[in-house]
Amino acid sequence: MKRRYMKQQWTLRFKKLGLIEEGAVRIAPLMLFTGDNNTGKSYVMTLLWGVIALGRSLFPTAIPESESYRQCEKWLGSFLQEGEDEKTLLLEDEEVFVRWFGDVLNQRRQTLCDKLFGENAVRLRELRIADFVRERPLSLRWNRDAAEGSRYSSGKHYVRFPLPSSSPPRAEVYRMIQYLTWKLIMDDLSAPLYPPRSPVKTVPSGEILYLPAARTGFILLRKIVASAALSSEAKGVQLLLPVRYFLQRLLTLSFKENNRFSAFADILERRILRGHIHPDGAPLPEYRYSPQGQDNEALPLWRTSSLITELAPLLVFLRGDDDFRSLIIEEPEAHLHLEMQRELARLLVRLVNSGLPVWITTHGDSFFQQVSNLVKASAIDDAALSRLDLEPEESIQPERVSAWHFQRVSASSGRDRTEISPLHADHDGIAATAFNAAIAELTRQTLDLSPGDEA
């Protein structure tokens, strides 16, 4: 299997998000948030989701007059004047557009936070994207043969605009700059800037998918929650925006034969669920579970184990017609036996290696250890992998991993705050700072309570 990964990396920087006075996380194909409870891991994931899912709606309606935007105009204007058909963006060129997008985010941060967390619930002091790199530069091409009013297009490493016959109006230049900026920063993570809309889908194709914690509750009660949300008492259903989107997407999902993730859904069913999940024929379907080898038996999900209900959302999205280019999963290890946690870690790494960025919050030390082992496994050859019962697509290079530790610390003011630190990853694995001390203390206590054992 050829490995594919997102082409860009950047750091999201923010100030004053819940208990986090100042924080930064750098995205990578596989990202892990670990650490204490109630430190803001889900808040940061929500913010990341918001930047990616809602970022396109933050571009100002009117043509910006900021200095960073003028630099973008100047850059595009120079290229137009050069008369070349194609130009490759150097790092400093990319930086012009990233800086402007950072300014847009920062200016519109309150709008974004109000949508994500509720009005005035979170008041960020700063929000920016920084330290942008792209594994291969993006090119900008003019299409000389395009008819007037032709659409913009893009490929893996280029964007193409119809060549204007004369100096384009500023509004047109603004549209091009937005398109180019979005492609540069959000390509492989999100829907395009101008996504095709479906009359039945509330979320554009390709949009980042957020699978929240407590998935059992959502999958079992989704119709009740949806009904309550649509009633005149809708204000009574208060959920973070990514969770609302998750529910909306779940409700409009249909199974699709042989989609991009079918092979992964097969693995999930065969190795972890040990059975099939399938919808009944209703327009708003109920999902049923048939244990392996018992296809005649179709249990409603409410009669299945928490392993099934907790992973059913992942399975139905892998089988579904709802395209997503990146995936956030909160606590994937929840309700899973250790063996299944290990299997799930392997499956998620397979997904990452297939080109789907997967970002995870976790409290599972065994789940984490398995991921760490898969990082170590990237240093050994296929024969050695086979002896460990691993397949090459289940290993991942450390440079494809970004891991973070969220730690609650007491400030001198008496007010707790969260510090976010990067966790080192190399061929020895990923630093397990969030788990080591607690496990060591537990083992020590166990030894102390075991008379007869050598102290």
Place this chain on the structure above:
Amino acid sequence: MKRERVESTAATEGTQLVVRESEESGEAELTLHLARNGVLFQYPHNNNFIFSNKKRADGILFLQRENDWEVMIVELKKTVKLKEWMKIKEQWHGAWLHALALSGVLEAPFPQPPRFLVAYRKDGIDENAPDPVLLKSPEYTRAFIEWREGHAALNEIGEVTFEKARLDEAGRGSLHIP
């Protein structure tokens, strides 16, 4: 100290002494800046006297005091993980036996226990270690706690405290000893 009894290749004397590890896989060098005169014993590892413990730390430093000597036993490591930590403790113990022998032969008494030092490039046993599952084994947990709390249970000597020093990526470091 009757140093004439020691081959010139086995010891160096002064206030700036260098402990060396010449193994290809873990070449390292720690420069010790001493406030007092010191004698550093380093000799080939195959010279293991008659002790049952054949392992030995890289350097045995005798630091001059008014009426006797203070001894510091120094081990250099590229990475410290569980396996290395267990070995370091054996090497410290082995070097302590050598220090006792040297002390007797050279008439250079030192109080017990001596000081123990490990200098290393990479810490693979601290709270940032990558393998939480290992901490479910008693052996590893004891090592983790010893390393974190700065004490070690050594054969014959008992519970001792120890000091840590960091080496750079090239395996070099320096330390001031008052």
